[in-house]
Amino acid sequence: MYAIVEEGSRQHRAEAGSILHLDERPVEVGQRLELTRVLLLRDENGAVVGQPLVPGAKVVVEVLGEDKVKTVTQKFRRRKASKRLKGHTQRYVRVKVVEIVKPGNDTAASA
Structure with missing residues (x-):
């Protein structure tokens, strides 16, 4: 069973036990959050596609910690000694x- 959830400006595929990276927000480690913007829900019986959301569906997540990722953009023009x-x-x-x-x-698929 999996669900496609929208969080911020991104869509994530959520399966029980999977790890996701969400946008930064003030939360504590161990806190549980509910993601209610479920766009698609797929189980053994088939898929339910929301119009635009699946009513009553939600994904419960637990905060593990914070991450930082350094993003670098480099521009280089050859033969001009120009690098940015x-x-x-x-x-x-x-x-x-x-x-x-x-x-x-209220049946749920849990990890």
Whole structure:
């Protein structure tokens, strides 16, 4: 079972037990969050596609910590002795998917 969730400006494929990197937010390690913007839900019976969201579906995640990723953009023109280097450090929150809650009945797929 998996779900496609929208968080921020990105879409993530969430399976029970998988690790996701979400945009930075003020959270504590061990805190649980609910991602309610579920666009697609797939299980053994087939897929449910939202119009635009699947009503009643949610993904519960647990915060594991924070990550930082350095992003570098480099421009180089040959034979002109011109090089330009720009970059920034993007911060993320690393989370683990605990369960995916289906709409209607309260059965969930947990890790």
